[in-house]
Amino acid sequence: MTALDELRSAIDKTDQQIVALLAQRFIYTEAVGEYKAEHQLTAQDPNRETLQFRKIAEISEQYGLKPDYALDIYRKIMDIVISRHQELHYK
Numbered sequence: 311m312t313a314l315d316e317l318r319s320a321i322d323k324t325d326q327q328i329v330a331l332l333a334q335r336f337i338y339t340e341a342v343g344e345y346k347a348e349h350q351l352t353a354q355d356p357n358r359e360t361l362q363f364r365k366i367a368e369i370s371e372q373y374g375l376k377p378d379y380a381l382d383i384y385r386k387i388m389d390i391v392i393s394r395h396q397e398l399h400y401k
């Protein structure tokens with residue numbers, strides 16, 4: 311195995327963990343979406359997002375990750391969640 315193969319194998323293992331956690335997160339956000347639809351709450355909650363983005367930036371710094379990288383990824387994740395909540399709301 312070359313050094314490149316070893317690095318790619320480590321990336322594959324990490325991707326497996328990321329996707330498993332992402333799937334778990336979407337299970338929770340699906341339940342939030344059902345709750346919101348039932349209680350007529352808006353799909354997006356900017357105050358909650360502000361708190362989350364602050365926390366995500368802090369955690370990124372703790373792990374030596376550029377906060378902008380994590381914030382970009384989380385913006386995308388939350389946009390997907392918001393679209394899904396809108397779907398649940400109007401179904």
Ligand SMILES: O=C(O)C(=O)C[C@]1(C(=O)O)C=C[C@@H](O)C=C1
Nearest residue numbers: 342353354355356358359388391
């Ligand atoms: O906590 C909520 O209210 C959610 O809908 C979940 C979530 C998230 O993915 O974390 C998604 C959209 C909201 O704008 C805020 C947070």
